[in-house]
Amino acid sequence: MAEQPVKQIDQSMLTGLLRAFDDEWFMKELLHTHAPDESAVMDVQSLFVLAENTLRGSTGIVDSVVNPNKGSPAAGASTGSTVLKPPKDGFKPPLSTISEIGCEITCKALDTEKVRETMKSVFHELSPYSWVSKAVLTLSAFALHYADFWRLAHVHTFDRVTESMAILKGLPAITKPLDQQKIQVFGVLNEMVKTTLDMTECIVDFEHESKDVPELSRVIDISVRVYQIIVTVLVCSVQFTALISAVDHYKGRDLPTFPRKVKEIHKAIKLDYECFKEKKEEIREYQRLQRLFNAPTVNVELIKSFFYIKDNPRPLSLGSKKVTVESLRRKNVLLLITDLKLSSDDHSTLINIYNEPKFKGSQYEILWVPVVHEPVAEEVPSQFKTLQAKMPWYSALSPNLINKIAIRIIKEKWHFRQESIVVVLDQQGLVVNPNAMYLIHLWGWDAFPFTESMGKTLWRDINWFELLVTDLFFPKISEAIKAKKYILLYGGEDTKELEDNVKKIKDDGVSIEAFNLEKAQLFGTRLESCMLLQLQTKADIHDSLMQDILKLYTSFKDGGFAVLSRGSRVVLNSSLVLVYKVLAQYDSWKEQVRLAGNTFDSVVVEHHNEIFKQPRCHHISIPNMVGYTPENVKCPNCSRMMKGIVNFECCHGDPSVEDLEINKSPE
Numbered sequence: 001m002a003e004q005p006v007k008q009i010d011q012s013m014l015t016g017l018l019r020a021f022d023d024e025w026f027m028k029e030l031l032h033t034h035a036p037d038e039s040a041v042m043d044v045q046s047l048f049v050l051a052e053n054t055l056r057g058s059t060g061i062v063d064s065v066v067n068p069n070k071g072s073p074a075a076g077a078s079t080g081s082t083v084l085k086p087p088k089d090g091f092k093p094p095l096s097t098i099s100e101i102g103c104e105i106t107c108k109a110l111d112t113e114k115v116r117e118t119m120k121s122v123f124h125e126l127s128p129y130s131w132v133s134k135a136v137l138t139l140s141a142f143a144l145h146y147a148d149f150w151r152l153a154h155v156h157t158f159d160r161v162t163e164s165m166a167i168l169k170g171l172p173a174i175t176k177p178l179d180q181q182k183i184q185v186f187g188v189l190n191e192m193v194k195t196t197l198d199m200t201e202c203i204v205d206f207e208h209e210s211k212d213v214p215e216l217s218r219v220i221d222i223s224v225r226v227y228q229i230i231v232t233v234l235v236c237s238v239q240f241t242a243l244i245s246a247v248d249h250y251k252g253r254d255l256p257t258f259p260r261k262v263k264e265i266h267k268a269i270k271l272d273y274e275c276f277k278e279k280k281e282e283i284r285e286y287q288r289l290q291r292l293f294n295a296p297t298v299n300v301e302l303i304k305s306f307f308y309i310k311d312n313p314r315p316l317s318l319g320s321k322k323v324t325v326e327s328l329r330r331k332n333v334l335l336l337i338t339d340l341k342l343s344s345d346d347h348s349t350l351i352n353i354y355n356e357p358k359f360k361g362s363q364y365e366i367l368w369v370p371v372v373h374e375p376v377a378e379e380v381p382s383q384f385k386t387l388q389a390k391m392p393w394y395s396a397l398s399p400n401l402i403n404k405i406a407i408r409i410i411k412e413k414w415h416f417r418q419e420s421i422v423v424v425l426d427q428q429g430l431v432v433n434p435n436a437m438y439l440i441h442l443w444g445w446d447a448f449p450f451t452e453s454m455g456k457t458l459w460r461d462i463n464w465f466e467l468l469v470t471d472l473f474f475p476k477i478s479e480a481i482k483a484k485k486y487i488l489l490y491g492g493e494d495t496k497e498l499e500d501n502v503k504k505i506k507d508d509g510v511s512i513e514a515f516n517l518e519k520a521q522l523f524g525t526r527l528e529s530c531m532l533l534q535l536q537t538k539a540d541i542h543d544s545l546m547q548d549i550l551k552l553y554t555s556f557k558d559g560g561f562a563v564l565s566r567g568s569r570v571v572l573n574s575s576l577v578l579v580y581k582v583l584a585q586y587d588s589w590k591e592q593v594r595l596a597g598n599t600f601d602s603v604v605v606e607h608h609n610e611i612f613k614q615p616r617c618h619h620i621s622i623p624n625m626v627g628y629t630p631e632n633v634k635c636p637n638c639s640r641m642m643k644g645i646v647n648f649e650c651c652h653g654d655p656s657v658e659d660l661e662i663n664k665s666p667e
Contacts (some may be wrong), residue, residue: 021228048136337416469515
């Protein structure tokens with residue numbers, strides 16, 4: 001009987017396989033064959049376990065052939081230290097599908113010489129299965145083919161039975177001794193098989209692990225990766241079938257081209273999978289910290305979550321000492337959260353609070369939590385050390401130890417942006433004030449213990465004028481208030497003519513003191529703190545006190561304000577432009593002051609109202625405060641509801657100015 005011709009591997013087949021990796025049009029055509037059917041649902045993990053066991057064992061045999069000095073596993077034993085996993089009890093693999101795919105990727109693949117036809121046949125057979133199932137079924141079919149050869153080749157006592165089985169299976173290479181060149185080719189192919197197994201394991205694990213985090217289900221483009229894996233399996237199968245069928249006619253000359261491409265794909269899949277695991281871990285950590293932030297049981301547990309404790313069990317610094325978070329147990333803690341800037345006024349106020357005997361005597365401490373925005377600039381370490389050296393209280397040992405997930409929650413829950421905040425925790429870790437900085441700006445130590453309830457208490461019967469204008473600006477202000485003099489506070493550009501008019505009024509015997517607050521940054525900070533504290537305590541936006549502060553803040557933000565008072569009683573709160581016009585016309589109305597029943601302030605207000613013209617649109621400015629900005633505001637002039645317009649503002653690093661505000665205009 002004539003000997004059958006030996007199968008040859010066609011060069012066009014190899015070229016077609018290599019091109020198939022990057023042929024997007026062809027890939028899309030095959031992906032469109034996907035038609036999932038409930039009847040084709042199977043236990044992917046159990047099938048993968050069987051394929052993995054099969055390939056781990058057979059690749060181990062190849063390793064022992066390529067590197068015989070490393071020892072040879074006994075027939076029927078697992079290789080090396082690999083522990084073979086059992087599938088789920090009762091699992092029944094889809095044998096007919098595996099058999100059909102096996103035929104497509106072995107004998108038919110070599111016979112057709114047309115890679116596209118083979119790929120179409122494979123994807124058509126796999127169309128009802130899920131994406132990951134397609135890859136695992138194809139890998140399983142190859143695993144059977146691969147293991148068949150190496151199990152027979154590994155039989156130590158080679159006899160006529162083995163030889164007959166090899167011939168019947170079309171594997172004549174088993175009966176021939178392998179030359180060194182072919183052994184090395186088998187070694188290269190074996191590494192590619194291991195890589196293919198690892199790629200498949202990544203997407204199997206990804207599918208399983210992403211079920212409880214659906215928001216991450218698209219981190220890996222499964223359909224594309226499955227296509228690439230199936231092409232890789234087909235490459236391995238065609239090369240392997242040619243090697244074991246053609247005996248000496250095929251030496252795997254083109255094989256090295258494929259591992260390079262497969263390694264690129266493997267690297268990309270691994271990166272995607274690692275990215276997925278990292279994001280999933282972030283979600284888990286975020287959920288854990290959310291629970292901790294919402295319901296802490298003890299303050300140190302919450303504070304520990306701010307730091308990477310595993311990286312450094314002593315993440316805090318106190319003077320020259322490195323200390324643990326435990327040193328803050330059973331303490332009320334003021335969390336000073338800032339970037340690497342802290343205004344000199346805030347620093348001075350906090351120093352005064354920290355040095356009060358009652359502060360530490362009441363079991364209070366301050367902890368600085370620096371939040372550094374990424375990417376981290378080169379000057380960060382020196383900036384951090386400089387600021388840390390000025391703080392006598394607890395601080396983070398390094399900004400790098402701050403948990404990035406904790407920073408995210410700090411921004412979301414406590415609305416930290418750029419401005420420094422002070423979050424007050426009680427001994428159990430409960431937040432008693434999400435930001436006490438406004439209280440501290442306005443009252444300093446007098447606001448102790450800095451709780452929200454203390455803020456509400458301090459606002460009762462408060463005179464906002466006295467609160468804003470303290471001796472911190474001009475010592476004579478308190479004297480003028482006590483003497484019930486007229487006081488004109490103003491700020492803006494081009495105030496020279498207004499000041500000349502005030503001098504003329506004083507020369508006429510009117511007891512008035514004028515103070516230019518344009519350069520008093522602390523005034524702007526206190527004014528804004530008044531606004532923000534009122535918003536934080538959810539004060540009625542239409543309350544008369546709130547309306548007065550809103551009007552002043554709007555004029556302040558619009559470039560010029562002027563407030564006239566008699567002692568601490570405010571009689572006029574308006575824009576700098578309007579008040580300048582009133583005072584510039586002093587000669588036209590000064591005689592009215594001398595009339596019976598009139599006073600200087602009543603005439604000023606009357607004349608102001610005469611020249612005031614209702615603008616076409618009235619607007620008010622409200623400092624941005626995430627979570628506290630009112631949704632509905634009535635126009636103070638016509639009582640209609642106002643519409644909100646967001647304005648962004650940059651003051652180039654000026655710490656006294658907010659960088660986002662809400663403007664309200666009538667609809």
